[in-house]
Amino acid sequence: MVLLKISEVESRDLGKIVNLEQAVFKENAFPKKILKKLIGKNTFFLKLEKGQIKRELLGFIIVLNDGKENVNIVNFLIKPKYQNKGYGSYLLQQTIEEIKRLKFINKIVLNVQISNKKAIKMYEKFNFKRNPTILEDYYHSGEDAYLMELDIES
Numbered sequence: 631m632v633l634l635k636i637s638e639v640e641s642r643d644l645g646k647i648v649n650l651e652q653a654v655f656k657e658n659a660f661p662k663k664i665l666k667k668l669i670g671k672n673t674f675f676l677k678l679e680k681g682q683i684k685r686e687l688l689g690f691i692i693v694l695n696d697g698k699e700n701v702n703i704v705n706f707l708i709k710p711k712y713q714n715k716g717y718g719s720y721l722l723q724q725t726i727e728e729i730k731r732l733k734f735i736n737k738i739v740l741n742v743q744i745s746n747k748k749a750i751k752m753y754e755k756f757n758f759k760r761n762p763t764i765l766e767d768y769y770h771s772g773e774d775a776y777l778m779e780l781d782i783e784s
């Protein structure tokens with residue numbers, strides 16, 4: 631059985647997080663400075679690891695809470711060789727559960743590249759609704775984005 635663990639990202643994880651971010655998001659990657667700032671700052675910055683003694687980082691998710699009633703998933707990825715095996719669903723599911731425990735949150739929002747069919751399908755699986763308005767030129771790469779939202783019932 632694969633032992634999985636979800637926990638808060640700490641400052642000492644920064645190097646691994648930056649490498650994975652760059653490997654997956656390339657020109658759209660958050661720079662190190664931003665990732666560093668996001669650790670421990672009004673966020674659920676959660677990592678998914680495998681293994682007991684020597685843990686391997688499989689992915690992470692960053693959810694920003696600006697103190698209002700919405701939270702924003704600003705970053706979410708799974709290491710390429712572990713994609714399509716259910717790990718992303720697991721991390722997202724657990725994160726949604728964590729967010730629901732914050733009683734004052736009533737909506738989760740996120741942006742996704744309109745070409746990212748896989749991610750869109752995954753969010754729809756979790757009942758996120760896609761806003762039909764396209765956000766043009768949203769990413770550094772010039773790609774357009776969709777806004778997706780999940781209402782949290784209280």
Ligand SMILES: CC(C)(COP(=O)(O)OP(=O)(O)OC[C@H]1O[C@@H](n2cnc3c(N)ncnc32)[C@H](O)[C@@H]1OP(=O)(O)O)[C@@H](O)C(=O)NCCC(=O)NCCS
Nearest residue numbers: 706707708713714715716717718719742748749751752755
């Ligand atoms: C998007 C991402 C986080 C999903 O994580 P994952 O571990 O690969 O996803 P899962 O294996 O849990 O699959 C989740 C769902 O995605 C969809 N999916 C998976 N592979 C797919 C494919 N090849 N084509 C279409 N949909 C697919 C399915 O709905 C799947 O659910 P199901 O298996 O119950 O049908 C991951 O692929 C990733 O890191 N991608 C690159 C970064 C990224 O795009 N992040 C999201 C930015 S908004």
